[in-house]
Amino acid sequence: MAAVAGAEGRNLVAIVDGNAAYRTQVAQALLSFYRMVEYPDSIRAMAALGVCRPELMLISEDTPIGGGFALVRKIRLRPDLEGLPIILVLARDDPAARQEARDCGADAVLIKPYRRSALIRQISALVNSQIEQSWESLPPVQRQALKGTVEIYNSISDVIERGEPIGYANVTEACAPLVQAVNTNDFKSILNGVRDHDNYSYAHSLKVATLLSLFGNTIGLPQSEQLLLASGGLLHDVGKMSIPHEVLNKPGRLTDDEFVVMRSHVDASVAYLSLNPDIPKGVITIAAQHHEKLDGTGYPHRLPGSKLNDLARMAAIVDVYGALTDRRVYKPSMPAEKALGIMCNDMRNHLDGKLLALFREMLLDAAVDAPV
Ligand SMILES: [Fe+2]
Ligand SMILES: [Fe+2]
Missing domain, CATH: 3.40.50.2300 (Response regulator)
Structure with a gap:
């Protein structure tokens, strides 16, 4: 059970x-x-x-x-x-x-x-x-999407510890069933299956991977691009593997010093991903720019909107939505509608309005109405 x-x-x-x-x-x-x-x-x-x-x-x-x-x-x-x-x-x-x-x-x-x-x-x-045992009762594609990605995610932490490059072919292979499930509109059991997983970084990354792939599908990108988005989503926060547990899972507000540590995950992700020259530039963009904001107040480089392409804008939207609706040790997950309301009303200067409208419509169409 x-x-x-x-x-x-x-x-x-x-x-x-x-x-x-x-x-x-x-x-x-x-x-x-x-x-x-x-x-x-x-x-x-x-x-x-x-x-x-x-x-x-x-x-x-x-x-x-x-x-x-x-x-x-x-x-x-x-x-x-x-x-x-x-x-x-x-x-x-x-x-x-x-x-x-x-x-x-x-x-x-x-x-x-x-x-x-x-x-x-x-x-x-x-x-x-x-939780992973409960995945056995899912249909093969959804089961494989969860089992393959958790396996690769766990192996990446060992790879990083050894200072070796992350094997990109393994990541895309693990993400292929995820993209397949998205294309048959059968991905909700994947989001539900990962919701209570105790490895927060994995659960968050898989959600970002799924929704980025769905986003790509919605705006008409080919499956090869959707696979890049899914892989980028799974890898976007790999730098968090070097953030101390106490900071990553701190229930209260982070101190200024802890914020500096937390924000360092972006540079760490880029450094890990750059060890493998086969990792596409788009994947690195997702990792490097998902915390940048259109008004230039984001991190790590305070890039203005003119420097942020669609990939960075999509990643920022999905990452914020993921963070708001994630279940954390210090908060339950927020309902999808409430999260979208906050994003549309309070984050207008941070997120791309056109893409956000598409993202909102996509979630409503997919009836992703429960917290995912
Ligand atoms: Fe991040
Ligand atoms: Fe993230």
Whole structure:
């Protein structure tokens, strides 16, 4: 069963541990990423699970009343809780305890004391594997569009870490089913399928890729150009891979210094993409200019409208729409109509009016009325 984000827009994580101070500590560490619920013992956890299913459970080995291993076994016997991801938290690194954790049905283990980053990484991986499993029920083209792009997106972060160029042929290959789905007007299940993915940068980039490709289709560009737009959309924020997690996912307002770091993603994207001379200029334009504004107040170069071609203008529109309607750790997604209203009324000096009118019409025609 796929994880479903709550109304507040964040996935729900349950902590089961007898120590209130520990529960509070973990809850505080995760609060900006997930909604949290805490249980002091296995009886209360089991009772609550009948009413409210979390997207993931973090169960301590020494949970009061029966212990953590027994609680995991009980959960695994409940058909209504099938597939619920569980991390068992062990008090020490003991091979026999690791084996027992696996045997009783835990998906992963953490050893106390663990680093906050290890906890977040582990939770994120399990939430994503649930979401990615739900893609299996989609038709082949949509399934392939999601599976291929997430695979390439994950591999790009390794490629960047090694300082190697990004292979463009792999990116276009992964984006081809996406363009195919757009051309048969069957792309909404792709947008829905990625909505609750825990890798925000991937989810945002895939949405931008899909809508840019649709935009290209709407204005009558050939499929080869739509593929460039989709690839450019998937790659437009690759520089964010070098932005620290705390800045990228900060729930509150960024400080001036943090803004400087955040804005550096544009130059970083251009630097990564430029390592491969086969990457088309259009793709680099999308990455380089999607934060520029027609009145010259954008970044990184404060380019005036006269220097921004249609590709940059389309990318800016789709990126703003994506950011407004994205679900973030600190905000739920905004309905499409409200986002378009803000763009048409408050961003007239930033975005190309003609293209924005076409984009708005396109979304209304496609009935992309729910938050995507
Ligand atoms: Fe960006
Ligand atoms: Fe973006």
